[in-house]
Amino acid sequence: MDDYKKELVEVKKELNDVREQIQQLLEHQDQLERRKHELEALLEQNSTKSAQEDEQWDRHDFSWSNELEDKMKSVFKIQELRPMQLQTMNVTMSNKDCMLIMPTGGGKSLCFHLPALLSKGVTLVVSPLVSLMEDQIMALVKLNVAAEMLNASTSKDTVNRVQDEMVSHNAPLKLLYVTPEKLAKSKRFMAKLEKMYQLGRFSRLVIDEVHCCSQWGHDFRPDYKFLGIMKRQFPEVPILGLTATATSKVLEDVKKILNIPNCYVFKASFNRPNLYYEVREKSGVQAEAMDEIHKLIKNQFPNQSGIVYCFSKKEADDVTADLRRRGIKAGCYHADLMAVERSRVHQAWLADKIHVVVATVAFGMGIDKPDVRFVIHNSLSKSMENLYQESGRAGRDDKKSHCILFYRLQDVFKQSSMVFTEQTGLENLYGIVAYCIDTNRCRRSVIASHFGEVWDKAHCNGMCDHCDPAKQKSTQTKDITKYCQDVLTVLDHSKRQDQRLTANKLIESWMQKGPVNMRVKGVEAPSSNILTLERIMAYMLIRGYIKEDFHFTPYSTISYLVPGPKAKLLSMGMENVSMDFISSSSQTNGDSQVAVKKSLATTSAENQPKPKLVVINNEKSAFSEMKFADSTVANDNGNDDNPSHTNGEGDNSTQKGGIIVKDEKSANKLKKRKPVIVSSDESDADDMDFGGNILTAKPSKAKKALRDKSIPSTSNQDTVKSTDALSLDSVKSTDALSLDSVKSSDALSLDSVKSTDALSLDTVKSTDASSLDSVKNTDVLLLDSDSAFG
Numbered sequence: 001m002d003d004y005k006k007e008l009v010e011v012k013k014e015l016n017d018v019r020e021q022i023q024q025l026l027e028h029q030d031q032l033e034r035r036k037h038e039l040e041a042l043l044e045q046n047s048t049k050s051a052q053e054d055e056q057w058d059r060h061d062f063s064w065s066n067e068l069e070d071k072m073k074s075v076f077k078i079q080e081l082r083p084m085q086l087q088t089m090n091v092t093m094s095n096k097d098c099m100l101i102m103p104t105g106g107g108k109s110l111c112f113h114l115p116a117l118l119s120k121g122v123t124l125v126v127s128p129l130v131s132l133m134e135d136q137i138m139a140l141v142k143l144n145v146a147a148e149m150l151n152a153s154t155s156k157d158t159v160n161r162v163q164d165e166m167v168s169h170n171a172p173l174k175l176l177y178v179t180p181e182k183l184a185k186s187k188r189f190m191a192k193l194e195k196m197y198q199l200g201r202f203s204r205l206v207i208d209e210v211h212c213c214s215q216w217g218h219d220f221r222p223d224y225k226f227l228g229i230m231k232r233q234f235p236e237v238p239i240l241g242l243t244a245t246a247t248s249k250v251l252e253d254v255k256k257i258l259n260i261p262n263c264y265v266f267k268a269s270f271n272r273p274n275l276y277y278e279v280r281e282k283s284g285v286q287a288e289a290m291d292e293i294h295k296l297i298k299n300q301f302p303n304q305s306g307i308v309y310c311f312s313k314k315e316a317d318d319v320t321a322d323l324r325r326r327g328i329k330a331g332c333y334h335a336d337l338m339a340v341e342r343s344r345v346h347q348a349w350l351a352d353k354i355h356v357v358v359a360t361v362a363f364g365m366g367i368d369k370p371d372v373r374f375v376i377h378n379s380l381s382k383s384m385e386n387l388y389q390e391s392g393r394a395g396r397d398d399k400k401s402h403c404i405l406f407y408r409l410q411d412v413f414k415q416s417s418m419v420f421t422e423q424t425g426l427e428n429l430y431g432i433v434a435y436c437i438d439t440n441r442c443r444r445s446v447i448a449s450h451f452g453e454v455w456d457k458a459h460c461n462g463m464c465d466h467c468d469p470a471k472q473k474s475t476q477t478k479d480i481t482k483y484c485q486d487v488l489t490v491l492d493h494s495k496r497q498d499q500r501l502t503a504n505k506l507i508e509s510w511m512q513k514g515p516v517n518m519r520v521k522g523v524e525a526p527s528s529n530i531l532t533l534e535r536i537m538a539y540m541l542i543r544g545y546i547k548e549d550f551h552f553t554p555y556s557t558i559s560y561l562v563p564g565p566k567a568k569l570l571s572m573g574m575e576n577v578s579m580d581f582i583s584s585s586s587q588t589n590g591d592s593q594v595a596v597k598k599s600l601a602t603t604s605a606e607n608q609p610k611p612k613l614v615v616i617n618n619e620k621s622a623f624s625e626m627k628f629a630d631s632t633v634a635n636d637n638g639n640d641d642n643p644s645h646t647n648g649e650g651d652n653s654t655q656k657g658g659i660i661v662k663d664e665k666s667a668n669k670l671k672k673r674k675p676v677i678v679s680s681d682e683s684d685a686d687d688m689d690f691g692g693n694i695l696t697a698k699p700s701k702a703k704k705a706l707r708d709k710s711i712p713s714t715s716n717q718d719t720v721k722s723t724d725a726l727s728l729d730s731v732k733s734t735d736a737l738s739l740d741s742v743k744s745s746d747a748l749s750l751d752s753v754k755s756t757d758a759l760s761l762d763t764v765k766s767t768d769a770s771s772l773d774s775v776k777n778t779d780v781l782l783l784d785s786d787s788a789f790g
């Protein structure tokens, strides 16, 4: 017996050692993977560089150099070339094949527009979209450059005229745009090209969006495959391929398809130094999310051009309507709208008649407005690549512009149920989720690694929310192994109950809420706020501790969560999980980073509520004498996100300028809601920036507040009558207040307020300014005017 016991102790010890070693090896593996990635990126960067340097393609002493400079200034009004433009032009002018990878808005077009003017004959441009060709031709014609296009809907007369010009020595035609279908399907056109070639007039073949050739690319077009014969048919014609998006795998594939294995490849950096990248927490309440976007556009980008990208056509419709209602000049753009309407919106935006285009990704290729000051993502993009391309429509004029993504976990599942059928759909999506939940890495560096580049954090120049000195935060790494194990225990339990859990339900069960049979004994309700829990959930998802399991219903696809490939390691205690959190000391007021606002340990701060009712207490007001029975002062600055302002437990005094809260449950429930603000001084409402719902003193102001602050979407406006802080004559079923019935209510004497969820007042009877006899579960903030506005 004793021997067995002794051996058992030894085996256990050895097992522990093995676990530790495995843990260390796993960490080492992670480090090596990251370094491997960096080294590969550096090697690729350097090999491209050396090819460029070897040949000195940035020289200014080619036979065409003077003319190039002259036409650049006189025709295109451009004073200086951007990186890689000169190299590309010199290579293609030397009749060599070339591939240019340059980010959206980088200036790819000039790389063939300018050479076209310097060359004899015609540059043939293959482009995938008719609208894209139309825009370019319009711009070229304005600059007096002879450009034409041929597509399926070109009239016969135009086709004849253009085809004659192709083979006529004296014709002014410089650029001819065609769709790939035209090449693939029109023998007559191919015959004309042969002729043009024989006459020495086929000066260059440009293939825009060249990644469309490859099946590995995200935008494969079968007709692009036909371009493979061009090199064979026209061996003397240099090919110039352009793209903003090509991994090395796609690039190799494209070279093979186009038969240009030895072409030069130039890659401009994907760093757009003038773009400020930021991720913000998105409210789970639609009206609040819209408040935030409205406030952002109104205050930070007044009358400036921007785009709001949405997840779906319906979302785009709703956001447009909401912004318009709030006085923003917005237009909608998505695939369900008629082409005429889409074009009207696009043109009105180009002419600054509307400021904001609210769109799905259909608003994409060919947008060339220089002064787009902001691109907001109202919902998560489906990949880093998409985010980069869509955000990249901002700041084409090189001036500072903002790219702001609003993130919330629920959007991950909206996207995942759309992309999970794509080959790398989920992988790409989780890449952008990792970007969103990151607390400290430079956003630029994260973007860079997606494009196989390494950008030094120092080059960010404070142009992202993590590098911006004004938003600096320190972070702390915390062990969340126990949390993750608890999540897996809840999932195990649900499996035994034969129940599936969505992310929301999983969090609910984990928090020991929802159906009793889904709560698990031994799993303690986490004391962290919902954002923290969502963040942990997202982290578990991208690290493979949990995974999505998709089920189809007749109307939609539902994503349930189940244990992931790495769950076993965690359950068996063979892996520790840690995660970075913003440390509480460095949190700033009003900051809406998605990063967790409080450390996991700060439980008392977690439970502080967001006030539902804010009473502005100015000198003359009768409120100054108001007292609330049965209440606890918890905070003195109106910002419950800042734990440093939280009073310690046991402070039961009632005082001016504090949240008065008693009931923890209602506090938690109301935590994330914005306050209703009641003021006896109507000017208060104008000055305040609580982003909340406002009821002011005078009916006229109240109406304005209702209109401006969009209470209608959260309340039934038509049932709010003559609202007045001092006398709410009849407020019925207002959702904003969640008051079932408030009758002849008056701030000084609320005769009967029942089931008031907003105030969480169970019963308020014979209340008066100096003594509210029975106020329970009050969730009220009483502020001095000064602290309210300070």
Ligand SMILES: Nc1ncnc2c1ncn2[C@@H]1O[C@H](COP(=O)(O)OP(=O)(O)OP(=O)(O)O)[C@@H](O)[C@H]1O
Binding pocket: 078, 079, 080, 081, 082, 085, 102, 103, 104, 105, 106, 107, 108, 109, 110, 244, 366, 367, 368, 370, 396
């Ligand atoms: N060297 C330059 N200096 C200043 N502006 C430039 C320069 N080169 C190009 N531009 C301008 O930059 C803008 C974007 O150029 P362009 O449309 O060629 O971008 P792109 O790389 O083709 O982008 P996309 O992938 O979105 O089509 C245009 O307004 C163009 O006139």
